[in-house]
Amino acid sequence: MSAIIALLVYMAAIIVWNFVLGRNIGEAMLVGLLVVTAFAGADAWTVLTHAFWEATQEQVMFAGLAFVFMSYILGQTPVLDRMIDILNSLLGRVRGGPVYTSTVAAGAFGSVAHVGASVTAAVGSITIPWMKRAQVRPEIAGSVVAGCAGMGVTFPFSSTMFILTGALATTGTLTVDELVIPLAIGGLWCLGVRLLVNAYMVRKYNLRAMDPADRLPFGRSFSRGWTSLTLFIGMVVPVLLTMGWTSARLSDYVGVDTGEALSLIVWIPVLMIAIVGFLGRRHLPRGGRDWFDLLAGAAPRFGVIGVTIVAAFAAANVLGELGLPAQLTTALEAVDAPRPVMALIVGAVVVAIAIPLTASATMAAIGPVAVAALIGVGVEPAVAATAVLIFASTEGASPPSGAPIYVAAGLAQVDPAKMFRPLVTYFCLPILGIGVLIASGVLPV
Template sequence: MLAIWALGAYITSIIVWNAVFKRNIGEAMVVGLLVTVAFAGSGFLSVLAHSVAEAMQEQVTYAAIAFVVASHVMGQTPLLMRLIDILNSLLGRVRGGPVYTSILGGGAFASIAHIGAAVTAAVGSITIPWMKRSGVSPAMSATVVAGCAGMGITFPFSGTMFILIGSAGVSQLMDAEDIVIPLLIAGLWCLLYRLVAAFIIVRRHGIQAMDPADLVPARQSISVGWTSLLLLAAIAVPLLLTLGPTGRALNDWTGTDVADAVSLVVWIPVLLVALVAFLGRSALPKRASQWWTLLGDSAPRVGVIGVTIVGAFAASEALASLGLPEQLTAVLSLLDAPLWILAIAVGVLVVAVAIPLTGSATMAAIGPVAVATLVGAGVPAPVAASAVLVFASTEGASPPSAAPIYVASGIAGVDPVRTFKPLIGYFCLPILAIGVFITLGVLPV
């Protein structure tokens, strides 16, 4: 059971380095990798070299970094703010409209940017002042925005998704494309629940409609910002080409599998960057030197996510070389519990680990084991992976360590401790329940 001990050491080293020593997750993943490879003994250097080489060749490594760059470039344009203006025009006159706008805007941003703290900062900087002006308490304003931070994990093509499906244990169970539709549906279930939670919050706290002075007329917001809706084409076009009726028709017409030629994880970020560069061209640099500076500003985020993903993939390769899949299979075969108990146990474990760690680090640490456990109990791999990602999405709403809590509280000007209880009640525990229901098939994906 050497590989299982290596897994335990890997998880422990990540948690200690990140949560106890307060070092960034990129460093923690490198430490975790070195600790894991140390279990190879005299084969340390060969296992390390092989694992890193394999990780550097993963398509998902490129894709995750590309999405980070795309979200950074997008932040220099008004595209997403115009999208939120459209939502506000449609919902601002509704009682609690700012709350619904915050959740829908968070969902729109998260489906593209996927980074919890970035979702909180971008959406919260606008919707938190709106909510406060409409009579929502500062604590509840921060709670709503932080509670939406994890939605990026529950929509396809997040770095967290790439870390999970790129791991040695999960990649043997399913292809990357297999999770796209199940995870999209899982994300919509989570979004629907958040709208239900918003309805409850609005009624319980007596929240009213927005001040008309803060509203942009729908005709004006759509006229100015309709092009922001085209960002969704970056996701829609590759999906239509490879999946569903159009995908099958193209397969029949060409006599080949179009998905082999049009990789979702490659072409979606390519199209997204191209659309952002075209639609936001008036706000973007005009000279090469200015572009160099702009892209250089994204280097810290690219560096951390790049090191994190390479470290995660390399550690997965190292664990696989130590025999982890076979050893886990042997251990999991000894478990004999009803699926509903197993689903709750896996969910609680993932949520607990996501408290001190980010969703990405959680998936790197225990995601493959969690998926393998559910698959061993008879859950289809894409469903199991979607449920585990839903569990991990509680990272933004899990006190006391989640960064989005402090970002939202800073914008709202409120003591973060005041958000802890409502975050757990309105978001953390219900999202955990959604993951369990997806596992059990109560919520189909």
């Protein structure tokens, strides 16, 4: 049980360092990493260096920093302001319009892209600045976007779903076809509860419609800023190249599977930075000295975010080396409880594993065991798998290690630690509750 204890101590160290002592989250994550590495004993140095090296190879590391840079460059040009003018002309008269739009957009993009950090980055790059202009607090704007990242898991056909069904199909428990409809309905339940949370936020934080003086007539805003809409090309093109009919045709033509060769989370920020640079070229520096000053101004934004992402992934790697998934699996197999209680226990265990791991890694580590535990108390296989995937979808809303948290924090330019409480309260716990109600038979799928 040493890995389970290590996880608890890791969480405690971060909470004490950040919330009790008041130090920044980057320091807290480094302290947590060192504390959890100590559980490796004599192999601590080897485990730490290997975990750190693996963390620096994560694509999310590049994406997180790339989107921070993109948001900085956007701030130097009028491109995003003009796009937001168009959005405000359409939806600015609705209280909390940017919040609702962000949530629905995350659901739509997540149903196609399925990668939590990609959903956060693509949607948040547009809606976070819009929410901030609508007087939504930065930590709430970031939380709304990161809290919706998991919708990529709760809609078919994510890689996480295939990892789980692949393992279940080998035992004859469940096939992909049997899961599609229940998971789609489960995804809609998750979208619905997020929209209810949005409505609560609008009331609690007294979010108002945009002042009429700040809303341009649609014709005027569109004529001034229609070119800014080409920013969406940076999202659409990578999706078309990696998924669906266009990906299949291109893969046949070039002889390479573009879905495997191209990464959404890498190419979305690259293309968006290029488009911003082209659209805003008249407002960007022209000389070498001016570019140096611009990049120097961006440098401080990378510090805490970069350190935090590396430390989070390194700690996850260390916990994996310590055997956390296997130990939690053993503990889960030993549980004997009524259906609702078992659903809550399974949900809590899956959420706990999804804190340091991604949803896909969580399903690979414990998914089949979690489904079997629910089937053992009378839950139908498709319902059990739907609930377990919903539990795992909290990866983006589970502090302190969810990659979407740090992508959103970079876009919102806010200390990630300020997002932890709203993420847990408004997203992690409600989604856990949805999974429990589905597994208990209260919500039909």
